[in-house]
Amino acid sequence: MSANKSTGFFRGWFASGEPWIWMNAAAVGVSVSAVVGIVLLIAVKGLAHFWPADVAKISFEDKNGQQQLVFGELIELDDLPVKQFLESGGNPNWVTEGDPRMQRWLVKTGNRKTNPPDFRWIYVNQINNTETPGGVIVLERVEWGNAYGVPKTLTVGRENPQTITGEALMPTLLERLARGDTIREEIHSLEGGAMNAINVGLERLRLQMRQINRTLPVDEAALAEALTERSQLNAQYNDLEKQLREFYRQLDQDQLIILDAQGSEISLRLADVLRIWQPNNMNALEKIAEYVGNLWLFLSEDPREANTEGGVFPAIFGTVLMVLLMSVMVTPFGVIAAVYLREYAKQGPLVRSIRIAVNNLAGVPSIVYGVFGLGFFVYFLGGNIDQLFFTDALPSPTFGTPGLIWASLTLALLTVPVVIVSTEEGLTRIPRNLREGSMALGATQAETLFKVILPMASPAILTGVILAVARAAGEVAPLMLVGVVKLAPTLPVDGTFPYLHLDRKFMHLGFHIYDVGFQSPNVEAARPLVYATSLLLVILIVGLNLTAIRLRGRLERLYRGVES
């Protein structure tokens, strides 16, 4: 009886569709949780990296039962099944009885040169004691990653070395570091300015001389002139090089000795140290200041150490410049095409099928555009440009190799359907009576277009361009074929003529993520940077998209006004 009743209930419940509604609701829940989860994950992992974490002094028992002492930042607590731990040859003494999983810390111990590796897993049961002693400094170095230790002595000067210890050490250290920064800046401006200009001049002369030698009869006078100029430039270069050497000598004056956790001395050239901080001695406010400073450095510095350290400035610069160039190309063409399709072309099956084709192009895989860009733009167009205008530089290609201009063009082609579709949508929404009114007042079609239609469609055009930019900023696959590199020696914009170098290769945030995450030798060190770069890209793209969505909303309200 009661069994019957309950079957009846279930049947009714199923028939009402209630369980299926819940299932559908769960699908929404999964999608939304995934979006939120991914963004949160990236944000947390990306932002945590810049926090000046305390440096712990960890004493633990190593594989051979020896007691070890290290300084390190506790990065992440992780757990794994005991079984897996034992199967990979783990020490059974570290297993807690009855617990199926075991916990371990990922510790960044730095000191990669003297005591590698710089990241290590330490099992919680392995650790005897952790403390956060004051006085530990973290040194960010030009190479070999961070160093951790307690400063012992600083030897200032080479000729009359002065050894500083105790109270005076930290102030002197900071002062000497600031001096180093100044010198480094001088070096940077010398290398990037005067020396670079001479190099450009020498390359120009080389091509000029080739040109002279090739045209018969050889113009001996011109050749002699070029040769004198070359020797002058070489002489200048030698002078500058001397200056540069002097700067380097100035920079490399000091020697710092720190003690690692075991108490053994590590000797460092202060010239290799970029920054130092003492996380254990900082209060929360100081830490926040340091954190903001770190964020700024990440955004403004060049990458170091195969992109696993330093900042991402060239990648930001490259992405923005490429996207700007692309917008300059895609906007007029997209708008013209949309105006043509909507306002000028005769509506019929042909225009309808063109419209479908344009729509569908948005669904063609981006890598196909990359292939086209490499074949047509780089090898065909670029190759021919080289043949026509850069014969002197051949066989080394100028435009016949992937570069900024080709990447922008390829992405412009990739995003032109977005602009067309969005603009067309805007044009369709403009009521017919506005056009007719304008014409009735005697305006020509062009005047109607420029004075009435385009201004009204401008939010739609802007939406299209923003969506195009958002799409372009996130594309990586085609760029891998047409111009992006892991490390560009120079920015595409600099102080030598023609200032904007369209033929140069550039760095890109998206490719940076791929490259650092998957091609880098030290994945553990690089991972936080990849999260941070991802966060930057997500903020950029989500921001752009939200702007587009808001614009679209405003547009809708605007037309509602017009139509009524």
Add this chain to the structure above:
Amino acid sequence: MQNQIHVGRLSPRRHWTNVLTRYTVGVGGAAVIGAITLIFAYLLWVVAPILLPAEIETPTDYRIVERPTALVDVSENGEAMVRISETGIVEFFSVADGSGIAAFDLGRTIVKAKRLSPLVDTYALLDDNNNLLFVKTDYIIDFDNGQRRLSPKLSFPFSNRSIPLGPLDNFDAQLADDDLVIATVSGTQVSLTRFKNVEIGYRLGGSAQVTLASTVQAQEVFLGPRNQWIYLLSKSGEIDVLGIKSLQRVSRIYQGSLAPAGSTITAVTPLLGRYSLLTANDQGDIVQWGALVTANETRFVALRTFDVGQPVAQLITEPRRKGFLSVANDGELSLLYPTSGRLLDQRPSSLPASAPMAISPRSNLLIAAPQDGLITAHGLDNKHPEISWSALWAEVWYEGYEEPIFSWQSSSADNDFEPKFSLTPLAFGTMKAAFYALLFAVPIALMGAIYTAYFMAPAMRALVKPGIEIMAALPTVILGFLGGLWLAPIIEANLSSVLSVFVFLPVLLFAFALAWSLLPEKIVHSTSGWYGLIVTPLIIGSVYLAFQFGPFFENTFFGGNSRAWFLEVLGLSYDQRNALVVGIIMGLAVIPTIFSIAEDAVYAVPTHLVRGSLALGATPWQTLVKVVLLTASPGIFSAVMIGMGRAVGETMIVLMATGNTPLMDFNIFEGMRTFAANIAVELPESEVDSSHYRILFLAALVLFLFTFVLNTVAEVVRQRLRRRYGSL
């Protein structure tokens, strides 16, 4: 145009602005549309040459000084021909006009001459006293008064001392890196001389020598790959293969016959790399015999047979590829390629079947010396012989494999490598990735769309819809990075936990739904628009529970190690970056696409249909299934199509979240290689206009056409739907 109104008098400026605008817009619009068609046209243009037939071109004859010819060849750059005469004179002629450029007298009579394999500019010459001499040709380009000039030079790569070989019937010499071996046969006697640490430009050092007996009366002798073995072949096709890795321990590797009983071999030659031998017999067949090296034996199997219609007298191989050309008794030339199994072109000629001949290093010229004072050169237009429909899509029996297989392996460090251009594994990988992604994405996206459009409270919908659409804008490189570096290790370490999510979630959801329905009617009714929000903690909770109970499942069902269990019980091996990871991550990338279009379709179903159904007493669920979904089904179909297009062409996610190995296995725990990822990996390294390059373009063209057709179908279906709503 429809808005054109004729205005009586316009000022010229206004008139011309109007006209100019019309033309600018017209030209600009046409240019953009042209640019779009250009993509298709250009891809096709690059791919087209692989479809064009090869051709043996009309010959050019060069009259030259009459001398009996021992060997003819063409220089690397294709500008000069070289003839080595039996009187010991090495002469160079211009390919442009046949004029003599240079001549050198070696001062001895040459009875036999061969290229020193695998080089194309060095020759082994045997004189009438059975002394062997090596000569090398160099072609120097200089400028004389601004005039480009080619000056051939002749040098002795290992000094001008010749090597005495003793009486012999035939010989072969090969330089494998720094290991020079000279083999001679005389009756059943085989002599081998080996020089180690050989370097061109330096004198040969001391040599090791051995003489031994073969089981066959060898007519031909060829050194095998990297001087590891030698082939000895008799007139009747018996073959004896001796391992000569060490001359102290020569071993017999294989013995057998390469000709059908009762037939004789009319020509034999090794292919580039010398892993296979080509034999032509008097019955008119050309057979490719490939060495099959297994752990305990080496066999020779007939990989394929060519039929050129009549018995063949001479086989000439290409020096840089595995192709060859056969010369029939009546002089008919046939151009063939083993990997693709193609008979590329045939052309009758008046060449004597035994004339000295050679194919140029770039495989674009066949030269022959039919008479003492004549050189005949046939241009060969044969750029992509390795590609055929069957080579791209069917199983191919490659050298060194036990059976025909599907394989994509485009390049290798070795020059004598046989490229494997089967697109099938890539197509399979593409489909596999798309399948698993859609398996994950379609149910979630469609169910989510249905709920959002039909049940969800408007206030929540206004947030959820753009929220999910933002996900479409997330760069795939970030998703790929999370898949490869975050999700893949998590799944690997917690496989059973991840799998048990698929158990926990439905069970908990069902229980929760049941409990909820026991609440007062009023609450149930008023909350149904917020189920999506209410259920979210449940989802997070069930993932948490799954990870808590994961180890328990691991121990109970998978014997403590799920990966080992899958391997032992189901035979599924496990890669860290596999189809499961790709399915989930690429699924996330596809969900917003499908969701957005499907949601629009469901939302656009006219409300009077819904109200009518409800008024007739149907429950909301019945209305949904019987009315709304049916009406919206074309839109849902097009959503899935467009989602599939996206999954098929996605590059970065597959590149980063799989191992990119071109496998043909549907196992969810193994990776794959897709068209898109393959293009991204290989195109930057590919030589422009090579077969490899064009095949990658073909792959891009296939992707383009596939997604284009898919999207067009979806678009047409969607437009139809719109028209139908219009009529409702």
